Amino acid sequence: MAIKKSYIICSIGRSGSSLLASVLNNLGYCGNPREYFHPNQVANLMDNNDSSAFIKYVEEILKKGVTTNGILGVKMHWEHMRYFLRFTRKNLGYKDKTDLEILNDFFPNTHFIYIRRENILKQAISTEIAQQTGIWSQKITNTQKKQLNRPNFNPLAIYRIQEGIKRHEGAWQRFFQQNDIDIYEVIYENFCQSIEITTIDIIKFLKIEPLPKPNQIQVSLHKQSTNLNDRWEKYYNLFPQILLKNYSELRTKFKQYLKR
Template structure:
């Protein structure tokens, strides 16, 4: 029996969250986790769910409708809501959550008020240089995710050849490291003990990692049987070259 009504995957870009979300959705018991509050705009949220609020509606009423729509989509009829929350989306989301549930003094309590008993999963990538290279390369090429057969799943800009950019990689390393620290500080402030998963473990053993998450949620581990990764690794020889080059340059400073 499920121990939770919802779970939040707390993460940062290029940490394997798309892989984990697709694995969980494929079990048929863990909802359809996604970035349902990604953009820092209520107007964008309304657009996600094709909602048109009444002109007389208060912002709190509008938010209630948005959250209800998000829960319906992210539960996918399973009774379990899954949310992916990138750190850069957190502050705006938190402010709107406080507006929706002003009677609850802590963010932890507001999550429970909004989604029911909520579990937290912290998904990180230990190798910050590889994470930064992945992020910079995706930004340059426009391709963020592809299926195992090579079909593009997410492209945010027109194709462009990647070019080694050490300053961009360095800035991204700092940014991703800061995101990890911000999540850790938040967990401590909210007295939360999240399930901790790394990209490295997820990438090496997706099936076993999926079983671990299901068990943590109180769901049947066996629903992971037969579930295959729905995204391909985008790291290639260019990625490896950039990582090695950046490490060498950093070591020589």
């Protein structure tokens, strides 16, 4: 099927990108955006520099991610984008191409939606809880409750995740600026309060027809934040940032010393 238009949901973990992707997918004519380039999906291909297998994999993605009207949706975290561009330049003859030239070659007529959270601390806490429990999302229709591992509060891990989020946010901003990209920015906290309005605005930005009515926009994922997230935020704020920063740097230096 010929692809008329593509869009990439640019994100960082626990930014609400799965919620946004599911809302667009549920409409049935706005592509099927998923993390097709997650390391779990492509690590072997990239690590082995297997260009032919990678091309075959991309061809399969173009079939899965596109709807019958020719709209392709893809979701990428920063590390997915970085590895994708690095691999294509090294192995597929794109060495002298710009980022946008590469992306438009794979994803024709590319548009960019950037979703982020204002409260990075809550994002980091959500990430740490998901890493410990192994639960990253849950569908509303899923009535079977998953067995949860009891997460343990770890302020150092939360601090490091928070710093990683800041680095990746900076990387996305540089990517947009260097490539002079016109993005549609979604703030997660606002999106949760106005899912219908924001979704319609995104479809206007993408120039996809027809515009849906608010009652056509369906949410299929549970909000996963609980009282535990709020408690951890209070606990974390009791720790001086300079203490966590110094302890993190000390641990890093100690590990580097041990590797000598």
